[in-house]
Amino acid sequence: MRDRSGAVRRFLPLSAALIAHTATQLACAQTRTLPLDELRSGITFAGADVRAMQADDFANPGMLWVDRGESLWKRASPDGASCESCHGDAKASMRGVAPRYPAYDTTTSRVLDLEARIDDCRVRRQKLPPLQRESGDMLALTAYVATQSRGLPASVSIAGPARATWERGRDFYYARHGQMNLACAQCHEQHWGQRLYSETLSQGHGNAFPAYKLEWQSLGSLQRRIRACLFGVRAQMPEYGAQELTDVELFLAWRGHGLTLEAPGVRR
Amino acid sequence: MADARINVPAECRRGEPFEVRISIRHAMETGYRTDAAGKSIPRNVIQRFDCRYNDVLVFSVRMGPGIAANPYLRFFVTARDSGTLAFDWIDDSGVRASAQAAIKVA
Numbered sequence: 001m002r003d004r005s006g007a008v009r010r011f012l013p014l015s016a017a018l019i020a021h022t023a024t025q026l027a028c029a030q031t032r033t034l035p036l037d038e039l040r041s042g043i044t045f046a047g048a049d050v051r052a053m054q055a056d057d058f059a060n061p062g063m064l065w066v067d068r069g070e071s072l073w074k075r076a077s078p079d080g081a082s083c084e085s086c087h088g089d090a091k092a093s094m095r096g097v098a099p100r101y102p103a104y105d106t107t108t109s110r111v112l113d114l115e116a117r118i119d120d121c122r123v124r125r126q127k128l129p130p131l132q133r134e135s136g137d138m139l140a141l142t143a144y145v146a147t148q149s150r151g152l153p154a155s156v157s158i159a160g161p162a163r164a165t166w167e168r169g170r171d172f173y174y175a176r177h178g179q180m181n182l183a184c185a186q187c188h189e190q191h192w193g194q195r196l197y198s199e200t201l202s203q204g205h206g207n208a209f210p211a212y213k214l215e216w217q218s219l220g221s222l223q224r225r226i227r228a229c230l231f232g233v234r235a236q237m238p239e240y241g242a243q244e245l246t247d248v249e250l251f252l253a254w255r256g257h258g259l260t261l262e263a264p265g266v267r268r
Numbered sequence: 269m270a271d272a273r274i275n276v277p278a279e280c281r282r283g284e285p286f287e288v289r290i291s292i293r294h295a296m297e298t299g300y301r302t303d304a305a306g307k308s309i310p311r312n313v314i315q316r317f318d319c320r321y322n323d324v325l326v327f328s329v330r331m332g333p334g335i336a337a338n339p340y341l342r343f344f345v346t347a348r349d350s351g352t353l354a355f356d357w358i359d360d361s362g363v364r365a366s367a368q369a370a371i372k373v374a
Contacts, residue, residue, distance in 0.1 A: 058275050061338040064293040068271060217295070217337035 033189050034203060034255060041259050042202040042267060045193075050214070054266035062143060062212040062264025065136075065219045069144025072137055077126040083141075086125065094148040098261055099155050102250040104162040111165040113249050114142050115221060116241070133240040139219045143210050146263035153260055154207055156253040169251025172244055178235025184248075199268075204229075205256035206249065208265025219264060222249055272355070272367045280347035280373050288319070288327075290355060290367070291340040298333035312360045314339065321371070322351035347373045 043051060053059050073090055076082040087093040102113040105120065112120060118141050119130040131138040158166040173184045187196065188204035195201070209222035216224075223245045227237045238244045271293030280286040292314065299311025311333060319327040326345050345353070350373045356366045 058273060058289055058291065059340060061291060061293075061340070063273060064271055064291060064338060067273060068293075214336075 032255070033185070036258055039205070039256060039259055040203055041207055041262065042205060043208065043262060043265065045200050045202040046267065050266055050268060054208075054262065060212065060264060060266055062210070062219050062266065065140045065143040065210070065212075066147050066264060068136065068140035069142070072141050073144055077122075077128050079127055081126050083121070090144065090148055094145045096149060096152060098146040098149040098263065099152045100157070102156060102162075102165075102246060102253060104157070104160070104165075109161070111162050111246055111250055113223075113246055114145060115223075116246070118142060118145070134221060134224060139210055139221065142221065143219060143264045146210060146261065149261050150263060151260055153258045154253055154256050156250060156257070158250065158254050162250065165247050165250050166254060168244070169247035169249070172248050173251055173255075177230060178233035180233040180235075182233045184229070203256075204252070205259055206252045207256050207259040208262040208267065210263055211265035211267050213267045215268060222252070272365070274353075274355070274367055274369045276353065276369045276371060278372065280371060282347055282373050285344040285346050286371075287342065288345055288353065288369075289340070289342045291338060292317075292357065292365075293338055294359065296331075296333070296335055296337040296339065300333070314357050314359045317341065317355070317357040319343070319345070320354045320356070321345055322349060323354075347371070349373055 043054060046054075053061075057063055070090075073083045073087075076085070083090070098114060101117065102111050103117075104110070105112045105117070107124075108120065110116075115131075115133055115138055118138070122128045123130050131141070156162075176183045184204060187201050192201045192203045206222040206225075209225065210219050211225075212219045213225070223240055226245055226248055227240075230237050273291045275287075275289040277286050294314055295312070296314065297309055297312040299309070299313075301309045303309055313333050313335065314331050317329040317331065317339075318325055327343050329341065331339065351371055353369045353371055354366065355368070356364065358364045
């Protein structure tokens, strides 16, 4: 299969040996198949009406979740602690946080995405039960925290202990999945800009998430979007919070380094 | 507490129309969807939305399943006296909700 430059066949692993070889090559070089100066946010592939919806804070339905997140931020738990009691005004304390996520957490020795980080705070510090992923409250809090960094460039670290997660994410991205036997890279690296039925393929970045997808008629997380893609290739969908999804989230954030955060984004 | 965002101008000129925008968080379940087990998800949409300007009904909508989730309404009201815009809506399951906005007329 040829891409636009005609020379990237090695990025379609067809056997275990080839996967291992490719992974080694990539590990040594940490090559970006998609150069940083070619990055394009998904909003540049969207039509005028979607762009208008995202640009207008009032028309953007995702802001309904941001509003709910703001009231949850201030809500005290039974032992008295709200998010606000430790973190104060989110506009100040949470600015610059979301662009670093997913990030390695030294206490739990894992890479956590924003949702996992919020739950970690709830359980360990607020002594509250964890929020269910994709629940209204979880989406609201994630959207509220993420939107404080709107306009800032994504900048995750894959150094040190995060490296293993990044490598697993990268391997997942280039491996074929599902009955359709397609890798993420085939659509989003080799054929972005081209059409799949009536849709124009984007580069598949996560900088706008959590995003209001018109198809969902709801705000949803990046994990939901990744699961939906796997459903699309008729693959087994990992459960929410599964390691593979966090791995891919980290890889995607690294791949989209420098893209401005748009949460809450609006997408088709 | 209702999940709604309201936008009205800070100040309105007497006799002139002003723009009112409201978006309401509501799933607007059409009744045509089925769950993973194949069971029909019951319809639950906002049936009626009213806007009263100082207790006078100035705008009313009857909605159905054709309206997308999280409905966004934009309409105009002629400014008379300063006061309150009161929004009320009720859905198929009987849940009522309301919101208000202060109107300042110069």
